[in-house]
Amino acid sequence: MRSCKVIGLDTEFIGERSYFPRLCLIQLGTKDEVAAIDPISVKDLSALEDLFFDPSILKVVHAGRQDLKIIYQRMGRAPAPVFDVQIAASVLGFSLQPAYACLVRELLGVKLGKGGACSDWSARPLSPSQLAYALDDVRYLPELYERMASLLEKEGRMPWIEHEMTSLSASAACEPAPEEEYKKVKGWTSLDRRSLAVLRGLIAWREREAMRRDLPRRRVLADESAITIARIRPAKEDALQRVRGLEWKTGGASGAAVLEAVREALALPEDQLPVIPSFNQQGNSDRSSVVALMSVLLRCRARANRVAPEIIACADDLERLASGERKAISVLEGWRFDLAGRDLLALLDGKLSLVVRNGKVIVQ
Helix, strand or coil: CCCCCEEEEEEEEECCCCCCCEEEEEEEECCCCEEEECCCCCCCCHHHHHHHCCCCCEEEECCCHHHHHHHHHHHCCCCCCEEEHHHHHHCCCCCCCCCHHHHHHHHHCCCCCCCCCCCCCCCCCCCHHHHHHHHHHHHCHHHHHHHHHHHHHHCCCHHHHHHHHHHHHHHHCCCCCHHHHHHHCCCHHHCCHHHHHHHHHHHHHHHHHHHHHCCCHHHHCCHHHHHHHHHHCCCCHHHHHCCCCCHHHCCCHHHHHHHHHHHHHHCCCHHHCCCCCHHHCCCCCCHHHHHHHHHHHHHHHHHHHCCCHHHHCCHHHHHHHHCCCCCCCHHHCHHHHHHHHHHHHHHHCCCCCEEEECCEEEEC
């Protein structure tokens, strides 16, 4: 395969039983052959280094962010360069996250089977149907790349996704940042700064403990429990015991660690508290309506250009725009600005409006 300039790459793994996903299978594919490597049996994967890290060989993946991260965790480096067909599809008229089988059917006219998606890939031996399913996941990746690259070049859209492709390998190599994980907890922006400090401390402790014990995050402390603790700020064990879902974890080292995290957060000086995002601060009672209006405009522009709206701007981008921010927002840069960013600013400045004619939204 090292003689090929384009190879398909995929992995199968089990992630729900541990903090670090367990690599169970590596699949490789060229236009002429496919192969599966069993990393459970083959402990030394160094023979793959020349293939994975050769800058002249393009590795093609589908929704490959997690695959790259797992290889980085196992081998200490992330494969590069990489082309993700799911990202490419989002600027070629498909939805933001089109399924692999959908792309193969639409672009190559091949209908794939569905068996194997929910398999236990750590069990041995793997069945013939499991291997067939796994190998199909890479069999068509090189051909998908050729078809998509041709379409992207024809429409002048290859530069649109170059940064996203390059960042895949870089982000896979990023080490966990426990102090920033609280921003992934649903509802974190609803807390005041002091409660947010408690949540930050709790989640940072949870991440380190989950890594140390190689346990799923939820087994250590669920997001819902962390939010509740951040709001009530318990000072003693009896208050902690009343938190739903935490009963079995209290009374020992985990309970003491949680209470200590709360105490440390409550003792922080004001200038060390987390900053509440500007788009979450009070002052604009119509902000949600403004965001909704921008969403309509975004969909109009995405539809006109056959691009998934989510890859142009995410909900966070729209919230920040509605709050008055104008810096370090991706929709105000490059091709995204040309497609929608300029019009979003015009809408906010009252220079552009949306009307309905014959059941369709018209931008004027």
